[in-house]
Amino acid sequence: MAGKVDFFEVRAPSWEKTCYPPDVRERLEALLPAFEVSHGETVLDVGTGPGILIPYLRRLVGSEGLVLAFDLAWAMTVEASKKCVPPRTAVVRADVHALPCRSGAFDRVICFAAFPHFDDPPKALAEMARALKPTGWLVIAHLLSRDELARHHAGHEDVRRDVLPGDAAMARLIAEAGLRLAYLEDAPGRYLLKALKNP
DSSP: OHHHHHHHHHHHHHHHHHHOOHHHHHHHHHHGGGGOOOTTOEEEEETOTTTTTHHHHHHHHOTTOEEEEEESSHHHHHHHHTTOOTTSEEEEEOOGGGOSSOTTOEEEEEEESOGGGOSOHHHHHHHHHHHEEEEEEEEEEESSOHHHHHHHHHTSGGGTTOOOOOHHHHHHHHHHTTEEEEEEEEETTEEEEEEEEOO
16 A cells, blocks of 8 residues: 555656646536535545545535545645635545544535545455445446546556456445445446435
């Protein structure tokens, strides 16, 4: 894990500029409505990186909502913190495999562009499910398909093994975490999974 974290630590200051030029940001903005974030919700932004989603989520939850974002890479949390407006948004350094939050705290857990990097996907999903309120929603999303993402990561030694599970394997992982798979789209330029926590 240390090598992988270092991969992100080193790249954190330039990550947003490098990975989210205007055309990519437009695609992200087009994907956001599919997250179905509502005014007043409490949202956990899992693996926030430099906080790409934070300004959008702040706007969607409004003044009555709350956004908590976290990342394992300290340098990423430094970048993400620049986008926070306390007290309704906050960033912490944390590990998805041991979330520092009470059970049932969030209406929605959003894992954008992060899931393949988790060392223990079942444990990560169990923790994300634990953080959800009864009937809360988990969203896992990427701006690449599963195959596109695998090819993209193949070019970087530290993350070349970080891939999304196949549809059947992902459905099994979701069920084992106590979630019900409601939607899964794996298409060019988009991966979107939505799962509902079983009450």
